[in-house]
Amino acid sequence: MDVMKNIWEKAKTNIKKIVLAEGTEPRVIVATSKILKEGLADIVLLGDENKIKLTAAENNVSIEGAEIIDPVKSDHFENYVQYFYELRKNKGMTREKAYDTMKNVLYFGTMMVKLGHADGMVAGSINTTGDLLRPALQIIKTMPGISVVSSTFVMVLKDKQYGEGGVLLFADCAVNPDPDAEELASIAVSTAMTAKTLIGIEPRIAMLSFSTKGSAKHDMVEKIVDATNLVKEMDPDIEIDGEMQADAALVPSVARLKAPDSDVAGKCNILIFPDLQSGNIGYKLVQRLAGAEAIGPISQGFAKPINDLSRGCSSDDIVNVTAITAVQAQNQ
Incomplete structure (x- = not known):
């Protein structure tokens, strides 16, 4: 693409x-x-x-x-x-x-x-x-129903097996240092809109964590679970799951082991990071180590x-x- x-x-x-x-x-x-x-x-x-x-x-x-x-x-x-x-x-x-x-x-x-x-x-x-x-x-x-302005990077990978033929959206990598559950949910909904209207793909969202579907217990994990549930309330039509590790989000064989009941695991094209540090580090690592093209940051959430x-x-x-x-x- x-x-x-x-x-x-x-x-x-x-x-x-x-x-x-x-x-x-x-x-x-x-x-x-x-x-x-x-x-x-x-x-x-x-x-x-x-x-x-x-x-x-x-x-x-x-x-x-x-x-x-x-x-x-x-x-x-x-x-x-x-x-x-x-x-x-x-x-x-x-x-x-x-x-x-x-x-x-x-x-x-x-x-x-x-x-x-x-x-x-x-x-x-x-x-x-x-x-x-x-x-x-x-x-x-901000636009109605969205609590924060955020950013997304469109990552275009040489390896076409990930995301949407090698295209993934990473958010938020440039604006919100430590979003709470409500803010994370807004970031996810905004990124879904960007995927549809700007890139022309149907969003499949992973809310990223160091845990997959209860494999670890921590307040940071609970925040991701809460954010995932809020997205489902804000827009029930969005395909989303979390909390989820990055390999479970992207790799079908890992998804079958870690999240066998998930509809989106292993085939996500949007990755929502838990905070700005992980998002910024993540996109730069993929850009440099995988040779991905990073388009952005693209602002989203403004009216x-x-x-x-x-x-x-x-x-x-x-x-x-x-x-x-x-x-x-x-x-x-």
Whole structure:
């Protein structure tokens, strides 16, 4: 399965408007040229128009067709300031502070998405994850029924016998350090949505642990059991089991020994890790030792799509994350 090729094709079927908030960054401008050329999305670049156009010329790329908005000069600026003030005034926000805050391209871009002036936002090439998530959590917030924003990595393995022809989703590997049972359940439901809408596969979820179906007793195991039961209450149609060790989740012969009564053991395509340490370690080990392609982190759980970039990202990475964001917007 060529995951990114499929995502590109989906993005082209229903063009969405995506804000690239760091519009003066050269990698973002080069990516914009590629996105527009491929027809993956309509693009809004935030920042000083003269600087953006000069940077495009210096990099010898065309951004014709991109909308360029300098937040303070925007016709919507005052409305955004007022909306943000009303949204946060009970938490000590003043109108003066709202005015200063809305000059920040991350807040302005998030407000564009919130009020329907864009379908999604991508940033993080020069800002931290915290800088991106803060306005998104304040303005966009989580989708109904989901308690936390989380992340997933799409792992594409050379060995096709695991997951969905070599494709697995790992979560959460980038956001929540120590999720409780309710948060783990939300992470699992969000990842199931991502599997269906973004990758086009039917989710089969393993809630991972060091125990399989009661082989060990511990509070950490009980948390996984509780989370599994909560997922079944939230969405009875999701195929899920836990608690489960990774080998029981992935290997049919092991599943028959450790979890003979499970409907998903041995054939899971989503692995939900018990905490951020295990998730982050797990995806990096598979990426490096198995030579897997790691696509992500992909943000999930927001009411509208907001995605983070690595500050070490390439222009091609920005193109791919924009395509992902566009497909998420198609399915909101």
